[in-house]
Amino acid sequence: MVPTQARIVMLVDLDYFFAQCEELRNPALKGKPVVVGMYSGRTETSGAVSTSNYLAREFGVKSGIPLFLAQKRLEGKDAVFLPVDYDYYQQLSDKIMSLLRSFSDVLEQASIDEAYLDVTKKTEGTYEKAEAQAQEMKATVKREVGVTFSVGIAPNKLIAKIASNVHKPDGVTVVRPEQVKAFLLPLPVDAILGVGKKTVAKMSEMGIKTVGDLAKFDVQRLVEVFGKTLGVYFHNAAHGVDNDPVQEAGEAESIGRMGTLKEDSRDLDFIMEKINQQIEEVYVEFTQKSLLYRQVGITAVMTDLSAKSRSKTLEKPAKDKETIHKAAWELFEKYLGETDMEIRRVGVRVASFSKEEPQQQLLTRFFQPKP
Numbered sequence: 001m002v003p004t005q006a007r008i009v010m011l012v013d014l015d016y017f018f019a020q021c022e023e024l025r026n027p028a029l030k031g032k033p034v035v036v037g038m039y040s041g042r043t044e045t046s047g048a049v050s051t052s053n054y055l056a057r058e059f060g061v062k063s064g065i066p067l068f069l070a071q072k073r074l075e076g077k078d079a080v081f082l083p084v085d086y087d088y089y090q091q092l093s094d095k096i097m098s099l100l101r102s103f104s105d106v107l108e109q110a111s112i113d114e115a116y117l118d119v120t121k122k123t124e125g126t127y128e129k130a131e132a133q134a135q136e137m138k139a140t141v142k143r144e145v146g147v148t149f150s151v152g153i154a155p156n157k158l159i160a161k162i163a164s165n166v167h168k169p170d171g172v173t174v175v176r177p178e179q180v181k182a183f184l185l186p187l188p189v190d191a192i193l194g195v196g197k198k199t200v201a202k203m204s205e206m207g208i209k210t211v212g213d214l215a216k217f218d219v220q221r222l223v224e225v226f227g228k229t230l231g232v233y234f235h236n237a238a239h240g241v242d243n244d245p246v247q248e249a250g251e252a253e254s255i256g257r258m259g260t261l262k263e264d265s266r267d268l269d270f271i272m273e274k275i276n277q278q279i280e281e282v283y284v285e286f287t288q289k290s291l292l293y294r295q296v297g298i299t300a301v302m303t304d305l306s307a308k309s310r311s312k313t314l315e316k317p318a319k320d321k322e323t324i325h326k327a328a329w330e331l332f333e334k335y336l337g338e339t340d341m342e343i344r345r346v347g348v349r350v351a352s353f354s355k356e357e358p359q360q361q362l363l364t365r366f367f368q369p370k371p
C-alpha cells in the first residue's frame with residue numbers, strides 16, 4: 001500500500017541541451033568543444049554563451065559568459081561556435097516530453113529541457129521500480145531521439161531537482177525519504193531553488209551557510225527578514241518539505257495577460273509596473289465572470305526566449321487585485337534570485353476558479369464598502 005501522502009517524483013533535465021541538439025544534427029561536432037551563443041548582433045562576437053558541451057566547460061566556458069571570453073578561452077582548441085536555433089530545440093524537446101509523458105502519472109514541463117514527473121502510481125510507490133523505470137526512459141529517449149538526460153528521483157520536486165544535478169551528464173540519483181536529511185543538510189544554501197546570490201549574501205551575514213544551518217534557524221526570524229512566503233518556504237525547504245504537486249500546465253483554466261517589457265530587465269519595480277497594468281485587465285475579466293481565484297501565476301520569458309512559470313496557491317479563494325499584486329511580486333522576487341538572465345516578456349494569470357455565490361454577489365454589488 002502506498003501511503004496517501006507519499007509520492008515519488010522525478011526531475012528530468014536534458015544534458016547540455018542546446019549543444020547536445022547541435023551535436024545530434026551534426027555528428028562531426030562530437031569530440032570538439034561546442035558553444036551555442038546568443039549573438040546580439042552589435043559586433044561579430046558580442047553576446048553571451050547560451051550553453052556549451054562538457055568539453056567546452058572544461059575550459060571554463062559556461063552559460064552566461066560573454067562570447068568573446070569563450071572564444072579567448074577556446075583559442076586553438078578546434079572549438080565550434082553556433083547561434084541559437086530555438087525552433088529546432090523546441091521540436092526535439094516536444095518529442096522528448098511526449099515520450100516522457102507516457103512514463104508518468106502526471107508530467108509538468110518546467111522549461112524547454114526540464115520536466116517533473118509524478119510516477120507514484122506507475123512505480124507502485126517503490127524506489128526500485130522508479131530507478132528501473134528511469135533507465136528505461138533513458139534508453140527510450142536515446143533510441144527514439146538520440147539525446148541523454150540526468151534524473152533525480154525523490155519524494156518531492158524540491159529534492160528531485162537538487163538530486164538531478166548530482167550525477168551529470170547521463171546520471172540517475174535516487175534520494176529516498178529516509179535519506180533526505182543526510183542528503184540535504186550538508187549542502188550549501190544555494191542548492192535550494194530560489195536562493196540566489198543576494199539571498200546567499202544575506203544568509204551568510206546571518207550565519208547561515210549550509211542547508212543544515214538554515215534548518216536550525218528560527219522560522220520567525222526568517223519571516224521577518226524574507227517575508228512570509230519566502231521565510232516559510234526556506235524553512236520548509238531546509239527540512240526537505242515540499243508539497244507542491246506535479247501539475248500538468250494549462251490543466252486549470254486561467255485568465256492572464258502576457259506582454260513585452262520596454263527593455264530587457266531584472267529590475268523588480270520596472271517589471272511590476274508592467275504586471276500592474278496586466279492585473280487591471282485580468283481583474284476586470286474575472287470580476288465580470290463572478291469568479292474567485294485561488295492561484296496566482298507568473299511567466300517570465302528570458303532574453304534567450306526560454307520561458308519560466310511559477311505559481312502560488314492561496315490559503316483561500318480571493319477576488320481582489322492586491323492579493324494578485326502581492327503574490328506576483330513575491331514570485332518575481334524569488335524567481336529573479338534563481339537566474340542571472342534578463343527578462344524580456346512577462347505575464348501574470350489567475351486560476352483555480354470557483355464561482356462566487358449569487359447571494360454574495362448581490363451583497364458585494366449593492367453593499368460596496370465605502371473606500
Ligand code: TTP
Nearest residue numbers: 013014015016017018019050051063064113304
Ligand atoms: P540548463 O539545463 O541549465 O543547461 P544545459 O542543459 O545546457 O546543461 P546541463 O547539462 O547542466 O543541464 O539549461 C537548458 C538550456 O537553456 C541550455 O541548453 C541553454 C539554455 N540556457 C541559456 O540559454 N542561458 C542560460 O544562462 C542557461 C542556464 C540556459
Ligand code: MG
Nearest residue numbers: 013014015113
Ligand atoms: Mg539541462
